[in-house]
Amino acid sequence: MRAPLGIFDRFDNAVPAPARLGQLSRPVAEAIAGWAGQVPADEILYVDTDPAIADTAEFVAHYGRELLGRSANCVVVAAKRGGETSLAACLVPSYGRVDVNGAVRRRLGARKVSFAPMATAVEATGMEYGGITPVGLPADWPLLVDAALTEMPWVLVGSGRRRGKLIMPGAAFAELPSAEVLPDLTITP
Structure with missing residues (x-):
C-alpha cells in the first residue's frame, strides 16, 4: 500500500x-x-498529464496553486571559465528561481553562468524541453539541488x-548521481 501523497492524492492515476x-x-527510463x-524505485511515481499544460504556470493554474509549493523545476545551465563551457543542472522549488549569478556561479567556479539554450539542453539531456528532470541526467554533470526540496x-x-x-520523495534527490544539496540555491520573490 502506497503512503499518502497529501496534495498529490488528486492524481488518482499515479502509479510506480x-x-x-x-x-x-529513454534516459529517465534507464535511470x-x-x-x-x-x-x-517503486516510491517514484508517474502520473499522466496533459502536455499542453506542462509548463509550471499552466500546470498550477489547472491543477491548483498549492502545487507550486510542492513542485520543482530542473534547469540546465552553461558555465564558462577560461574559454571552456560545461553544463550542469539545478533543481529548485517552482515558486522561486535559480540563483545563477550567485550560488551557482560560485559553486561551479565559473566566470559566467547562463541558462543553456533550449536546443543544447534538449540534445544534451535526451529529454523534451518543458519536461527536463533531474532523473536520468548525464552522471558527470553537477546537479545542484535546493535543500528545501x-x-x-x-x-x-x-x-x-x-x-x-x-x-518523488524529496530525499531521493540527494541520491541522484552527482547531486549536491545547497541551502542557498533559490531566489524567492
Whole structure:
C-alpha cells in the first residue's frame, strides 16, 4: 500500500514509475530501471498529464496553486571559465528561481553562468524541453539541488517528456548521481 501523497492524492492515476517506463524518455527510463538508491524505485511515481499544460504556470493554474509549493523545476545551465563551457543542472522549488549569478556561479567556479539554450539542453539531456528532470541526467554533470526540496515528503517534477510528471520523495534527490544539496540555491520573490 502506497503512503499518502497529501496534495498529490488528486492524481488518482499515479502509479510506480517502474511500471510506466515506456511513458518516460529513454534516459529517465534507464535511470529508474537501474535505480539503486535508499528510496525504493517503486516510491517514484508517474502520473499522466496533459502536455499542453506542462509548463509550471499552466500546470498550477489547472491543477491548483498549492502545487507550486510542492513542485520543482530542473534547469540546465552553461558555465564558462577560461574559454571552456560545461553544463550542469539545478533543481529548485517552482515558486522561486535559480540563483545563477550567485550560488551557482560560485559553486561551479565559473566566470559566467547562463541558462543553456533550449536546443543544447534538449540534445544534451535526451529529454523534451518543458519536461527536463533531474532523473536520468548525464552522471558527470553537477546537479545542484535546493535543500528545501530534500526535506519535502513528496515533490512533483518533470518526467523527461512534456506528457507526464514524476512524484518523488524529496530525499531521493540527494541520491541522484552527482547531486549536491545547497541551502542557498533559490531566489524567492
